[in-house]
Amino acid sequence: MKILVCISNVPDTTTKVKFIDDFKKLDTTGIQWVINPWDELSLTRALELKDDASNGIQSVTVAHVGLVGSEPTIRKALAIGADDAIRVNADPADAYFVAVQLANVLKLDSYDLIFCGIESSDFNGSSVGAMLAEFLEYPSVSSVSGVRIENGVLIINREIDGGKEILTVPIPVVAIVQKGIAREPRIAAMRGIMMARTKPLKVVEPIIVDSFTEIVSYEMPKPRAACKFVDPENPRQLIELLQNEAKII
Amino acid sequence: MSVLIFVENWDGKFKKLSFELISYGAKLAEMLHTEVVALTIGAVENAELKKLGNYGAARIINAVNDKINVFDSQAYTSIIAGFARQEASTIVALSNNNMGKAIAPRLSVQLKAGLGAGVSKLPLGLNPFIVYKKVYSGNAFSHLVIKTEIKILTLAQNSFELIETPNNAVISTITAEWNPESIRTRVSEVQKQSGKILLTDADVVISGGRGMKSSDNWGPIVELAELLGAATACSRPVSDEGWRPHDEHTGQTGKIIAPNLYFAIGISGATQHLAGVSSSKFIVAINTDKDAPIFSAAQYGIVGDASKVLPKLVEAVKEIKGK
Ligand SMILES: Cc1cc2nc3c(=O)[nH]c(=O)nc-3n(C[C@H](O)[C@H](O)[C@H](O)COP(=O)(O)OP(=O)(O)OC[C@H]3O[C@@H](n4cnc5c(N)ncnc54)[C@H](O)[C@@H]3O)c2cc1C
Numbered sequence: 426m427k428i429l430v431c432i433s434n435v436p437d438t439t440t441k442v443k444f445i446d447d448f449k450k451l452d453t454t455g456i457q458w459v460i461n462p463w464d465e466l467s468l469t470r471a472l473e474l475k476d477d478a479s480n481g482i483q484s485v486t487v488a489h490v491g492l493v494g495s496e497p498t499i500r501k502a503l504a505i506g507a508d509d510a511i512r513v514n515a516d517p518a519d520a521y522f523v524a525v526q527l528a529n530v531l532k533l534d535s536y537d538l539i540f541c542g543i544e545s546s547d548f549n550g551s552s553v554g555a556m557l558a559e560f561l562e563y564p565s566v567s568s569v570s571g572v573r574i575e576n577g578v579l580i581i582n583r584e585i586d587g588g589k590e591i592l593t594v595p596i597p598v599v600a601i602v603q604k605g606i607a608r609e610p611r612i613a614a615m616r617g618i619m620m621a622r623t624k625p626l627k628v629v630e631p632i633i634v635d636s637f638t639e640i641v642s643y644e645m646p647k648p649r650a651a652c653k654f655v656d657p658e659n660p661r662q663l664i665e666l667l668q669n670e671a672k673i674i
Numbered sequence: 675m676s677v678l679i680f681v682e683n684w685d686g687k688f689k690k691l692s693f694e695l696i697s698y699g700a701k702l703a704e705m706l707h708t709e710v711v712a713l714t715i716g717a718v719e720n721a722e723l724k725k726l727g728n729y730g731a732a733r734i735i736n737a738v739n740d741k742i743n744v745f746d747s748q749a750y751t752s753i754i755a756g757f758a759r760q761e762a763s764t765i766v767a768l769s770n771n772n773m774g775k776a777i778a779p780r781l782s783v784q785l786k787a788g789l790g791a792g793v794s795k796l797p798l799g800l801n802p803f804i805v806y807k808k809v810y811s812g813n814a815f816s817h818l819v820i821k822t823e824i825k826i827l828t829l830a831q832n833s834f835e836l837i838e839t840p841n842n843a844v845i846s847t848i849t850a851e852w853n854p855e856s857i858r859t860r861v862s863e864v865q866k867q868s869g870k871i872l873l874t875d876a877d878v879v880i881s882g883g884r885g886m887k888s889s890d891n892w893g894p895i896v897e898l899a900e901l902l903g904a905a906t907a908c909s910r911p912v913s914d915e916g917w918r919p920h921d922e923h924t925g926q927t928g929k930i931i932a933p934n935l936y937f938a939i940g941i942s943g944a945t946q947h948l949a950g951v952s953s954s955k956f957i958v959a960i961n962t963d964k965d966a967p968i969f970s971a972a973q974y975g976i977v978g979d980a981s982k983v984l985p986k987l988v989e990a991v992k993e994i995k996g997k
Binding site for chain 1: 791811872
């Protein structure tokens with residue numbers, strides 16, 4: 426079985442985003458770019474599955490749609506343990522555009538289990554995984570909180586409201602993952618970082634396609650009113666404020 | 675032309691988010707001078723279906739088929755896309771919850787329709803069609819233009835007020851076109867807790883962080899939640915430590931929620947935590963550190979030790995509620 430992990434390159438989750446050009450563009454000065462947290466967890470799970478030889482995983486590949494500037498993020502994925510990487514050489518215009526490019530990657534080379542994160546922390550679209558599955562007419566499972574292999578069969582946990590379902594799925598399949606897929610992201614070891622430099626990173630030219638959507642401008646959240654402090658000795662006042670001022674309970 | 679709304683039902687029942695979505699659809703239809711058609715899959719009784727009419731659905735379609743007993747994103751997509759074509763819908767709207775997220779992107783590909791995921795307002799403009807949605811996990815918002823003729827929207831939970839507009843909706847129950855063989859995933863087991871208020875549905879959420887010190891100290895949080903009909907939640911280190919179950923973890927890598935009222939108790943307010951709760955209408959923070967970032971996100975705060983403040987708070991709620 427071959428695994429493909431789709432990774433997105435996002436600002437570190439502590440970034441205080443700022444915009445330039447009249448709020449039309451992200452100010453990238455000083456931003457640390459990282460693997461999208463969900464994708465990092467997917468990669469971790471893919472490598473855990475591969476570590477257990479009885480699962481019969483041949484390889485773990487990462488795929489990314491982005492310009493050359495995102496190669497450090499790809500190298501990080503290789504350092505963590507992916508065997509090889511594919512970069513589609515294009516600015517990721519929107520989710521639809523990215524899904525078209527990833528579908529093309531999967532047409533050039535086949536994979537059995539494809540991981541996508543439930544969302545990427547920049548545009549919060551929750552879109553690419555299921556779009557990709559639709560392009561390829563593959564089944565997909567969303568809200569995935571666990572993946573394992575038993576006697577060659579893929580078993581997936583899907584979170585539902587108030588519980589979970591356990592599914593058996595055929596391959597190829599797209600697993601769209603959320604919390605639970607892996608406990609902690611795997612960290613690159615020194616040896617991994619050395620090896621990453623020589624691991625194959627294939628660059629593929631994009632398919633020409635128009636995006637469906639376009640962000641025309643950004644806005645900062647409205648500043649919240651200053652916090653009103655209540656005497657710790659008299660929390661009753663808090664309840665009264667919530668009832669009479671906020672009118673919320 | 676029409677606005678098609680896919681409304682999920684839970685064992686034949688709708689929830690507040692269903693009515694938010696219909697209310698949203700009705701306003702959208704008004705902007706476009708068209709009508710709202712609501713579609714739900716799986717048997718729902720007439721009395722329940724009628725409720726959708728109260729929020730502005732002009733027609734309600736219940737697509738049923740005995741063999742549809744599990745959720746499959748491909749099967750649901752083909753049913754919804756079929757109706758969208760039949761109704762010549764220019765907008766298809768869904769909730770931005772687990773099911774909506776599984777279906778909407780597939781619809782986008784099938785209908786060659788741009789997707790606005792997690793919109794939290796009515797469109798800012800119709801031509802071009804501009805939607806408003808959160809980006810960078812709540813650290814900013816975007817104006818997103820959808821360039822295609824058909825648009826798919828998913829509505830962020832608790833972002834739109836319920837608007838009652840009584841009417842006489844026409845209800846029809848039809849058999850869903852369905853090929854059971856097309857379903858390739860198989861559900862072998864379902865584990866479900868009932869009776870618990872779902873974190874994503876709760877109007878009030880009481881959440882504890884590492885400042886609670888130990889799982890033994892959760893008594894007053896649970897009691898407060900019971901008194902206020904609230905759900906309980908926690909920060910990531912708390913679920914990592916095993917003090918609370920994983921399904922209570924809120925934030926960037928946990929649940930993203932938008933209650934009316936969120937109590938953050940012993941939670942510092944890291945950006946990754948706020949990413950999951952910043953859409954709450956009101957945040958109350960209780961923390962020993964007056965400089966904790968959570969106070970910048972909160973409207974009401976108490977600087978104090980949770981172990982001392984909480985019992986008093988519980989008493990105060992009891993007294994006020996008892997009256
Ligand atoms: C990629 C990534 C994703 C992450 N995702 C999430 C996520 O989804 N959710 C999440 O929560 N975190 C997440 N984190 C972790 C996050 O950065 C913080 O570490 C975490 O939110 C801190 O949890 P906390 O506020 O409970 O604990 P702390 O930061 O330790 O804060 C404890 C607070 O309790 C206060 N306190 C101490 N004693 C008392 C007392 N007796 N009474 C009252 N207050 C007291 C302290 O003043 C302090 O403010 C993520 C981190 C990364 C890197």
